[in-house]
Amino acid sequence: MNINPHPMKFADNTTLISLIQDGEEYRQEVKELAVWCRHNNLELNTLRTVEMIVDFRRNPLALSPLSILDSTVVTVETFKFLGSVISQDLKWDTHINSIVKTNAQQRLYFLRQLRKFNLSQELLKQFYSAVIESVLCTTITVWFGSAAKSDIRRLQRIVWTAETIIGCPLPVLKELYSSLVSKRAQKITLDPSHPSHHLFELSPSGQCYRAPNTRTIRHKNSSPPPGNPPYEQLNVPPIVQ
Known part of the structure; x- marks a missing residue:
């Protein structure tokens, strides 16, 4: 029985960001990444690899499909990166849709059920902060400033609904955003x-x-x-x- 002395590992959440000028330099960077992974016993899962091109020029370049290890990479318009759904047009409606429909509205159901069980207002606020507000504020420092006002109102309705269920005022999203960005900026200024x-x-x-x-x-x-x-x-x- 042959035992491979060099175990292979998959490189999870590997992201390559490059400025495409002529197309060839970008492909060379991808090739070098694939070679580096192979030399370090890492294997790129090309079946789960996607490519997204952000180009706002009037006449964008017509690029041929990207290939890694003789496998063609799928080109997508959106993909999820570190909890944020990034769109090709750099708009955040898709990301906010995922927050509202997939997470926040479903969790409001559990808040209503806890209210039916006559939990105290303080416990309901703690549940909201831990389970619902945490979802609304995930990566909020990235997308809130660029989100459309209509999308912000959709998120704020989640907060208003929770206020009605709990029976007390809750922090508005803009205040949470300002507080979190201020803390992040302070850390950046202190970290050269x-x-x-x-x-x-x-x-x-x-x-x-x-x-x-x-x-x-x-x-x-x-x-x-x-x-x-x-x-x-x-x-x-x-x-x-």
Whole structure:
């Protein structure tokens, strides 16, 4: 019996992000990744590998299908990455649909059942915070600033419904978003090794942060920085425009 002394392992949640200019450089990076995995006893599951291209140019490049180890990779318009459903057009309606229909509404049923059992208001609030609010706030610092107002209202209706069931006011999503982004931004400013640390640029006086330069609304509304949370929430002086 032959025993392979080099066990193979699958590389889970491996993501390659590349700027496509001519198409060939991008394919070379994918090829190098496949070679590196093979040399390190890792096997890419091409059946579960997908490709998504984000291109807002008027005349996008016509790219041929991507291949890995002689297997063609499926091109998709959306895919789930670290809890967020990312769309090809960088809109968040698909992600919010998954929150509302798949998670939040189903969990409201259990909140109603607990109310029928005459649980105290404090326990109902704890259940809401742990089971429903946690779902609404998952990766909220990524998508809330760029989400459409209609989608935000759909999420807020979940909060309003929970308020009716529990019988007391609950934090609105915008307040939760501002609080979480502020905490995230504070951590970034204190961590020079963070990839977004350079986005917080001090003014020449060193007493306040400059406002980020953006050319599109999509970039301006994205977060963490540059994003919607006001810089005064970072316990620093106002932004220099």
